[in-house]
Each structure stands twice: as structure tokens, then as C-alpha cells.
Amino acid sequence: MPRLPLGEWVDSSVDWLQAQFSWLFDAVSTGVTGLYDGIDAVLSAPQPLLFAGILAVVAWWLRGLAAGVLAFAGFALVDSVQLWDEAMATLSLVLVATLVTLVIAVPLGIWAARSKTVSAVLRPVLDFMQTMPAMVYLIPGIIFFGVGVVPGIIATIVFALPPGVRMTELGIRQVDGELVEAAEAFGTTPRDTLLRVQLPLALPTIMAGVNQVIMLGLSMVVIAGMVGGGGLGGAVYRAIGNVDIGLGFEAGVSIVVLAMYLDRMTGALGRQVSPLGRRAAAKARAASVKRPGAKLWAHRPQPVTALVGVVVLALVAGGTGFLGGSGGSTSTAASGKNSGHGKKISIGYIPWDEGIASTYLWKELLERRGYEVDTKQLEAGALYTGLAGGQLDFQTDAWLPVTHEQYWEKYKNKLEDLGSWYGPTSLELAVPSYVKGVDSLDDLKGKAGQFKGRIVGIEPSAGMMGILKDKVLKEYGLEGEYKVVDGSTPGMLAELKRAYERKEPVVVTLWSPHWAYSAHDLKKLTDPKGTWGKGDGVHTLARKGFAADNPEVGAWLKNFELTEKQLTDLEAVIQETGKGKEQQAVRVWLDRNPGLAEKLAPQ
Amino acid sequence: MSRLQADHLYKVFGRRTDEAVRRLADGADRDELRAEGTTAAVVDAGFVVEPGQIFVVMGLSGSGKSTLLRMLNGLLEPTAGRVLFDGRDLTALSPRELRAVRATKISMVFQHFALFPHRNVLENAAYGLEVQGVPRAERETRATEALELCGLAGWEKSWPDELSGGMQQRVGLARALATDADLLLMDESFSALDPLIRRDMQDQLLVLQQRLNKTIVFITHDLNEAMRIGDRIAVMRDGRIVQLGTAEDILVRPADDYVASFIQDVDRSRVLTASAVMTAGATPADCPADCSCRTVGPDTLVADLCAVAALAPHPVTVEDSEGTVLGVVPTERLLGVMGGLAAKDIEEQEVTARA
Numbered sequence: 015m016p017r018l019p020l021g022e023w024v025d026s027s028v029d030w031l032q033a034q035f036s037w038l039f040d041a042v043s044t045g046v047t048g049l050y051d052g053i054d055a056v057l058s059a060p061q062p063l064l065f066a067g068i069l070a071v072v073a074w075w076l077r078g079l080a081a082g083v084l085a086f087a088g089f090a091l092v093d094s095v096q097l098w099d100e101a102m103a104t105l106s107l108v109l110v111a112t113l114v115t116l117v118i119a120v121p122l123g124i125w126a127a128r129s130k131t132v133s134a135v136l137r138p139v140l141d142f143m144q145t146m147p148a149m150v151y152l153i154p155g156i157i158f159f160g161v162g163v164v165p166g167i168i169a170t171i172v173f174a175l176p177p178g179v180r181m182t183e184l185g186i187r188q189v190d191g192e193l194v195e196a197a198e199a200f201g202t203t204p205r206d207t208l209l210r211v212q213l214p215l216a217l218p219t220i221m222a223g224v225n226q227v228i229m230l231g232l233s234m235v236v237i238a239g240m241v242g243g244g245g246l247g248g249a250v251y252r253a254i255g256n257v258d259i260g261l262g263f264e265a266g267v268s269i270v271v272l273a274m275y276l277d278r279m280t281g282a283l284g285r286q287v288s289p290l291g292r293r294a295a296a297k298a299r300a301a302s303v304k305r306p307g308a309k310l311w312a313h314r315p316q317p318v319t320a321l322v323g324v325v326v327l328a329l330v331a332g333g334t335g336f337l338g339g340s341g342g343s344t345s346t347a348a349s350g351k352n353s354g355h356g357k358k359i360s361i362g363y364i365p366w367d368e369g370i371a372s373t374y375l376w377k378e379l380l381e382r383r384g385y386e387v388d389t390k391q392l393e394a395g396a397l398y399t400g401l402a403g404g405q406l407d408f409q410t411d412a413w414l415p416v417t418h419e420q421y422w423e424k425y426k427n428k429l430e431d432l433g434s435w436y437g438p439t440s441l442e443l444a445v446p447s448y449v450k451g452v453d454s455l456d457d458l459k460g461k462a463g464q465f466k467g468r469i470v471g472i473e474p475s476a477g478m479m480g481i482l483k484d485k486v487l488k489e490y491g492l493e494g495e496y497k498v499v500d501g502s503t504p505g506m507l508a509e510l511k512r513a514y515e516r517k518e519p520v521v522v523t524l525w526s527p528h529w530a531y532s533a534h535d536l537k538k539l540t541d542p543k544g545t546w547g548k549g550d551g552v553h554t555l556a557r558k559g560f561a562a563d564n565p566e567v568g569a570w571l572k573n574f575e576l577t578e579k580q581l582t583d584l585e586a587v588i589q590e591t592g593k594g595k596e597q598q599a600v601r602v603w604l605d606r607n608p609g610l611a612e613k614l615a616p617q
Numbered sequence: 618m619s620r621l622q623a624d625h626l627y628k629v630f631g632r633r634t635d636e637a638v639r640r641l642a643d644g645a646d647r648d649e650l651r652a653e654g655t656t657a658a659v660v661d662a663g664f665v666v667e668p669g670q671i672f673v674v675m676g677l678s679g680s681g682k683s684t685l686l687r688m689l690n691g692l693l694e695p696t697a698g699r700v701l702f703d704g705r706d707l708t709a710l711s712p713r714e715l716r717a718v719r720a721t722k723i724s725m726v727f728q729h730f731a732l733f734p735h736r737n738v739l740e741n742a743a744y745g746l747e748v749q750g751v752p753r754a755e756r757e758t759r760a761t762e763a764l765e766l767c768g769l770a771g772w773e774k775s776w777p778d779e780l781s782g783g784m785q786q787r788v789g790l791a792r793a794l795a796t797d798a799d800l801l802l803m804d805e806s807f808s809a810l811d812p813l814i815r816r817d818m819q820d821q822l823l824v825l826q827q828r829l830n831k832t833i834v835f836i837t838h839d840l841n842e843a844m845r846i847g848d849r850i851a852v853m854r855d856g857r858i859v860q861l862g863t864a865e866d867i868l869v870r871p872a873d874d875y876v877a878s879f880i881q882d883v884d885r886s887r888v889l890t891a892s893a894v895m896t897a898g899a900t901p902a903d904c905p906a907d908c909s910c911r912t913v914g915p916d917t918l919v920a921d922l923c924a925v926a927a928l929a930p931h932p933v934t935v936e937d938s939e940g941t942v943l944g945v946v947p948t949e950r951l952l953g954v955m956g957g958l959a960a961k962d963i964e965e966q967e968v969t970a971r972a
């Protein structure tokens with residue numbers, strides 16, 4: 015069977031598309047970003063609790079007092095775990111994606127309902143869109159639209175479009191043929207038949223489709239978080255990367271609050287806006303036995319009352335938002351000489367500890383020098399694609415020449431290497447220090463029973479897993495005795511944590527620098543035969559032409575260097591200060607190291 | 618001028634319809650075409666409906682009667698032939714003109730009522746006027762009148778799903794009447810109703826017709842219904858009209874065995890009239906002075922005639938409104954008619970009489 019170069023074809027057609035239609039993608043990107051920014055600005059302008067109040071009034075109107083109270087409690091919870099801004103960013107992302115999806119899906123669904131040919135052509139296309147794993151859309155999405163919210167939104171749209179189209183088509187098709195005929199028999203035009211008969215009767219089904227579109231959109235936010243979509247997805251992604259169970263749970267619960275709210279509200283809206291739904295609701299009310307308690311909780315204000323409530327809260331919110339905005343603008347006192355003159359610089363990072371530490375260190379340093387810095391958390395592939403595409407200016411966490419070799423090979427023509435600031439890194443197997451008598455790889459031999467015959471590994475695609483299986487085990491004669499368990503980095507860290515707390519013996523794949531060494535008391539197993547090879551340096555990579563555009567920053571980055579002590583100290587301070595306050599931690603650390611800022615970014 | 622005229626109407630579904638029409642016109646059988654994947658739903662249908670008439674098309678399911686009806690208002694385009702409505706050829710109209718005709722001149726009542734579930738009774742009845750763009754106040758007045766006419770005063774704000782089947786169909790009827798169309802197409806409109814309610818609706822339709830004098834084309838599979846309300850009846854079989862005539866024509870002179878097999882179940886006492894069973898020109902029997910007998914008119918139904926005959930000691934005399942004697946009905950003849958022998962006997966007698 016000859017190998018069909020399907021992937022290459024797709025690869026080259028993506029390149030071709032990008033070359034030919036970059037103007038189109040730029041336009042789409044600008045449009046979507048504008049829409050997103052606009053909605054986000056509106057949603058995050060009011061005080062969180064006031065906005066929670068507005069949402070609660072809407073819930074009260076649509077579903078009753080109980081729903082309103084619960085909605086308020088849910089959003090207050092989101093605010094109290096300090097994920098409000100993230101939640102609003104996610105809500106904006108979902109709203110934009112839903113809006114665009116519906117604008118495309120409803121007309122397509124109507125068209126498909128009216129034409130068998132269109133329906134037959136659409137069906138396999140929709141199947142393809144829906145079953146293709148959504149992650150697959152992300153990388154071409156970044157190439158076309160750059161990192162940030164846009165590829166996330168586009169991937170969400172592609173993923174959520176099929177149910178929107180299908181439910182619209184189904185809704186219209188299941189309208190009784192005799193009713194359509196009746197409309198025609200009274201001389202109704204096709205357009206009016208659609209507007210007066212088919213759409214009103216299809217509305218409950220179409221609203222069920224809208225509901226599904228929103229739910230699918232929410233399920234995509236985590237994936238969008240991997241390409242710089244930010245919001246709750248970014249928080250979840252960061253939590254996964256750092257095995258931060260607490261943050262993961264808080265962000266997860268916030269997503270659930272949003273999901274429940276949107277699900278219940280669209281469901282209720284479906285009943286409110288469709289005459290058929292109102293009719294069914296009225297019938298249900300007439301049939302249900304009235305209990306006095308239930309009546310209070312089911313009480314719903316008149317639409318006018320609800321509207322007045324929302325408007326009043328919105329006005330208050332608008333007023334305070336305006337006052338708060340003008341009064342509380344925190345001026346980041348730029349100490350020292352302002353040489354940046356507000357020039358914008360965008361830094362991308364993978365949520366690894368040294369990446370977070372160095373990125374926020376540079377954010378703080380550059381802001382002190384008057385630059386305007388924007389940071390984006392990304393998945394590795396997205397980071398390199400964004401850097402190569404020029405949407406990001408630099409990143410500080412490139413492990414070269416080994417770990418990130420594949421990215422470097424693919425994009426080296428579009429990147430410039432500003433040198434290594436930390437190194438060498440090392441790959442190793444590690445055990446907790448309470449495991450006695452195991453200090454080197456040699457010592458593992460014959461101790462398989464103690465470790466249940468397992469070495470807890472990470473992603474099977476990772477370079478170090480290949481070296482471990484093909485080289486390390488062979489050289490030390492451990493093949494057959496130990497089984498390498500493929501998994502993921504968070505899985506490995508979770509397993510390490512679990513075993514560590516029970517004082518069970520465990521052996522894991524690990525690398526330095528890694529925060530696990532400061533979190534737990536671990537031993538790196540020595541490698542007398544040198545099978546792991548020489549370590550990487552942690553490099554700073556910039557987009558092509560960055561140093562020429564910014565000679566000052568380029569020079570600083572080229573000279574950037576940290577010792578192991580400095581880096582682990584900084585990481586520890588960040589860990590102590592807590593999530594979301596990385597830059598604050600950096601300031602504390604810089605205060606403890608006087609003169610360092612001058613050294614790293616000399617005037 | 619006739620109100621509605623169907624002129625060699627054909628409706629063929631499938632491929633190469635023109636060729637199929639040609640072959641059907643040459644006398645090809647419907648089954649032959651079906652084997653080739655072409656379905657001939659209506660074959661060479663032709664009839665004339667005069668203003669104020671109730672024209673009933675009777676046939677079993679699959680006989681093409683519903684397809685025929687939908688060609689009359691252009692919901693289906695005939696494969697061949699013409700539909701003349703007040704002298705205008707509907708098949709030649711543009712879609713826009715056709716819609717205008719449907720909105721103002723021809724309305725329709727459906728088998729399963731086809732009421733819009735998202736509109737209340739008044740909005741349903743006003744639908745046709747709404748499509749025409751009649752202002753709200755006027756259309757509500759006219760719809761209310763139509764509902765009143767159909768015995769639904771006071772139900773305007775109700776919803777279709779709150780009404781019984783018979784009432785729903787009254788809404789359907791009111792919707793059709795509200796536009797004040799001249800021609801009413803009724804597609805098995807009473808078939809989905811219970812027998813008692815069906816009879817009730819038939820009566821009401823006849824009463825309404827006396828007041829409004831519409832032209833009605835009524836589709837049914839029930840010959841009793843056809844004979845009860847139809848001024849003229851077309852019997853359809855396999856897409857063709859096999860007999861066209863009054864109820865009495867069909868009952869007394871069925872065109873073929875198919876029609877004859879149909880009329881066996883018909884309650885002939887409620888279709889046949891005195892004039893059909895009397896011995897024309899016979900001299901009335903001598904009547905004793907204080908005889909308990911009554912005379913009857915020629916249009917008296919046989920069912921009523923029986924009641925009269927039971928009390929009379931001699932054959933019943935049939936007179937017209939001026940008192941001229943038209944003939945007599947011997948009791949034996951009456952019994953024979955009721956026994957189902959009549960059609961042939963009468964036929965034979967008439968044949969002998971003509972000869």
C-alpha cells in the first residue's frame with residue numbers, strides 16, 4: 015500500500031491558503047477580535063456583584079425567584095474565588111462564538127430544510143466538522159489568525175456549527191406538512207410561510223440547538239485556553255500544568271456556574287420567545303396543583319418590571335464603572351528612566367514554572383522601563399506558531415537543542431535565538447529521598463518489587479521518554495524488569511504527590527529545573543554512564559527582526575542570565591504569593607535582590 | 618358561465634411525464650406506467666361546477682381525488698390540461714397571480730384541520746385576511762363574524778388544542794369563510810370526525826350553503842356523505858372519473874360494477890325520492906271518504922315515504938306542488954326498493970317503458 019501524503023497536502027494547502035488569503039484572515043481576525051473586545055468590555059465594566067445582580071434579575075424573570083437567587087449565589091461564588099474577570103472573558107468568548115455560529119447556522123439550516131441537495135451535501139461536511147477532534151483545528155487556526163482568542167473562537171464555531179444547522183433543519187422539517195400546505199393554500203408567499211409558520215413552529219427545536227451550541231462552546235473554552243484564549247480555560251490549563259488542584263477546581267466550578275446559567279436561561283428563553291412554548295407553559299401552570307410555598311419561589315416578575323430592574327442595575331453599574339474607572343486607575347509607577355515610551359511588547363509563555371517566572375520578571379522589568387507588555391499563556395505548539403507568525407515578540411522558555419528541537423527545526427527561519435539564560439538543564443529519573451539505598455540508576459537493578467516494576471513516565475511523544483526506553487533502560491540492564499508507564503506530565507506529578515504523601519517508594523521521570531524539587535524532597539538518580547546526554551539550555555527566542563526593531567530590549571535579553579539559586583528563589587516566591595499575583599511576587603523578589611533590575615535592564 | 622371547469626387534467630409523478638400523458642391519453646393502463654416508476658395520480662379528469670353547486674369527488678384512498686383537488690387551486694401544477702376558474706386559466710398564471718387568487722377567491726378546508734397551534738382561534742380564523750394585508754381591526758371583525766357563522770362565538774381567545782375535533786374543524790371552516798372566497802375546496806374535511814359529529818357538520822354545511830351560496834368542491838371517501846351533501850358527484854377510481862352525475866343517477870344507474878359495489882352500503886331510503894320509485898302516470902287508488910292517507914311530493918325521500926305508506930290503506934299518491942298527480946307508489950314496490958332489488962327492476966321497467 016503506497017503511503018498517501020495526506021498530511022503533507024493539508025500542510026502545503028494551509029501554507030498556500032495563508033499566503034493567498036492572509037488579507038481575508040486578517041479581516042476575520044480583526045472583526046472577531048473587535049466583537050470579542052467590545053462584548054468583554056461591556057461585560058467586565060460593571061462591579062462584579064452588580065453584574066451578578068443583573069444576571070440574577072434576568073434569571074428571576076425567565077425562571078422564577080429561586081433561579082434568580084441561585085444565579086446570584088453562583089456568580090458571587092465566582093467573584094469570591096477571584097475568577098470574575100476570567101469568567102467574563104469566557105462568557106464573552108462563548109457569546110461571540112454563539113453569535114457567529116447562529117448567524118451562519120440558522121440560514122444554512124433553513125436552506126438545508128428547503129433543498130434536499132443542500133441537505134445531502136451538508137450532512138457529511140457537518141459530520142466531518144463535528145467528529146474531527148477540535149484540537150486539530152487549533153494549529154491551522156493559529157497560523158491563519160494568530161494566537162489569542164480568535165483561533166479559539168474559530169475552533170469553537172467550527173465545532174459548534176453542526177448542531178446549530180442540524181437542529182434548525184430538523185425543526186423546520188418536522189413542521190406538519192399540512193400546516194405548510196394550509197399556509198400556501200391561503201396564498202402565503204414562501205418568505206411569509208417561513209416567517210409566520212415554519213420558524214415559529216420550529217423555534218423550540220432551534221432553541222434547543224442554540225442551547226447545544228452554547229454548551230459545546232463552553233466545552234471548548236479549555237482548549238481555547240491552550241492557544242491564548244485566556245479566561246477560565248486558561249486558568250484550567252494553568253492548573254493542569256501545575257497540578258494545582260485548588261485552582262483547577264475553582265476554575266472548573268466557575269465554568270459549571272456559567273454553563274448552568276446559560277443552559278437554564280436559553281432553555282427558559284426558548285419557552286418565552288416561542289408562542290408554542292408559552293402555550294405549553296400556560297398549560298403546565300394550569301395543570302399543576304398550586305402550593306403556596308412553590309408559588310413564591312416560582313414567582314416571576316412582569317417583563318416590564320424585569321426590564322426596569324435590569325436597566326436600573328445597569329445604570330448603577332455604568333455609573334460606578336465610570337467612577338471606578340476614572341478614580342482607581344492604578345498607575346504603575348515607572349521608576350527610573352522611561353526608555354520604552356509605551357512601545358507594545360507581547361510575551362508568550364508555556365505555563366511551566368521557569369517560563370512563568372522569567373516571563374513575569376521581564377514583564378515587570380520592561381514596564382519599569384516604560385514599555386507596555388502583554389503576556390499570553392499558550393500551549394507549546396501554539397507558542398512557536400504564534401512567535402513564527404509574528405503575533406508574539408519573544409518567549410523565554412525554549413529548551414534547546416534537545417527538547418524543543420522539532421519546533422526549532424520547523425520554525426528556525428522565522429525565529430531568532432537570543433541565547434541561553436539558564437543551563438544546563440538535565441533529564442533524570444528521580445525518587446523521594448526517603449527511599450534509601452537508591453542513589454544512582456545502577457541501584458535500581460533488582461529493586462523492581464519495591465517500585466511495583468513501574469517507572470512513572472510522561473507523554474509518550476516527549477523526547478525524554480524515547481531516550482529512557484531506547485537507551486537508559488538498555489544501558490543499565492533494566493529492560494524487562496521495569497515497565498515505563500506512558501501518561502502525562504500532570505499525571506506523573508499527581509502520582510508523585512500521592513506516593514510522596516503516603517511515603518510509598520516511587521520512581522518518576524523528571525527534569526531540572528522543576529518546581530517539584532522545591533515542593534518535595536527528591537533525589538536525582540545519578541547517571542554514571544552518561545546515557546541521558548548533555549542537557550539543554552533555556553533559551554530566549556524572538557520573532558525574526560525583533561532585536562533589530564528593539565535594539566535596547568534585544569541587548570538586555572541577549573545578556574539575560576539567572577543562576578539556579580536565583581531562579582528557584584523566584585519560583586518559590588511566586589509559589590508562596592499565589593496564583594494571579596505573579597508580578598507582585600516578582601516585585602517582592604526584586605526588592606530582596608537590590609541592584610539586580612539595574613543589572614538585567616541597564617539604563 | 619360555469620364557476621370552475623376542469624379540462625382534461627392529468628397529473629403524473631416521476632420521469633418523462635409528457636410521454637406518460639400521451640400514452641395515458643392513448644388508453645394505456647396506470648399499472649403499466651407504475652412498473653416503469655411513473656405514477657399517474659389523475660388521468661383525464663374533466664368536469665364543470667356551476668356557481669352555488671356542491672360538487673363532490675368520491676373515491677377510495679389512492680384514487681387521485683386529493684391530487685385532483687390540489688390542482689384546482691394550483692397547489693399542484695397539472696402535468697397536462699387546464700383549470701378554468703371564472704373563465705381564467707389558473708395553469709397559465711404566474712406564482713404571484715396564483716397566490717392572489719388563492720388568497721381572495723379560493724379557500725381550503727383540510728382533513729386534519731391544519732390549524733396553526735401557535736395562534737389562537739381568532740388569529741387562525743383571521744389568517745387568510747392577515748396574508749392579504751387586511752388591517753387588524755377589520756380582519757378581527759370579519760374573522761369574528763365567520764366564527765359566529767360556524768357556531769363558535771365566544772371561543773375567539775381559546776387555543777386550537779383546547780377544542781374538540783368538531784370545533785377545530787369549525788375553526789377551519791371559519792378560516793376558509795373569513796376571506797369571503799367564492800370557491801371552497803374541502804379535502805375530506807369531515808373524515809377525521811366521529812360519525813355523529815360528522816353528520817352534524819354535514820347538516821351545518823348545508824345550512825350555511827343555503828345562506829352563503831358558495832361553490833364547493835368536496836372530497837370524500839364516504840358515498841353516504843357524498844350523496845347527502847352533493848348536488849353532483851364524481852366517482853374516481855385509479856385516477857380516472859368513472860361516473861359523473863347526481864346521487865340518484867349513481868344509485869339508480871351505476872356506470873360499472875365498481876360503482877355498483879360501492880352503492881350496496883348506501884342507505885338508499887335517504888337518497889332515493891318518491892319520483893324514482895313511483896309508477897309514473899298510474900291512476901291513484903280509490904280513497905274512502907275518511908281515509909287516513911296523505912299524498913307526497915316527488916322529492917320526498919323514500920325513508921319518509923315509508924312512514925306515509927305504513928299509515929295508508931292503499932298505494933301512496935305522488936303529487937307536485939300544484940296538486941297534479943304524477944304517479945303512485947305501490948307498497949310492494951317500496952319494499953322491493955328497500956330490499957335492494959330496486960335498481961335493476963326500475964332499470965328494466967324503464968327500458969320496457971322506453972321500448
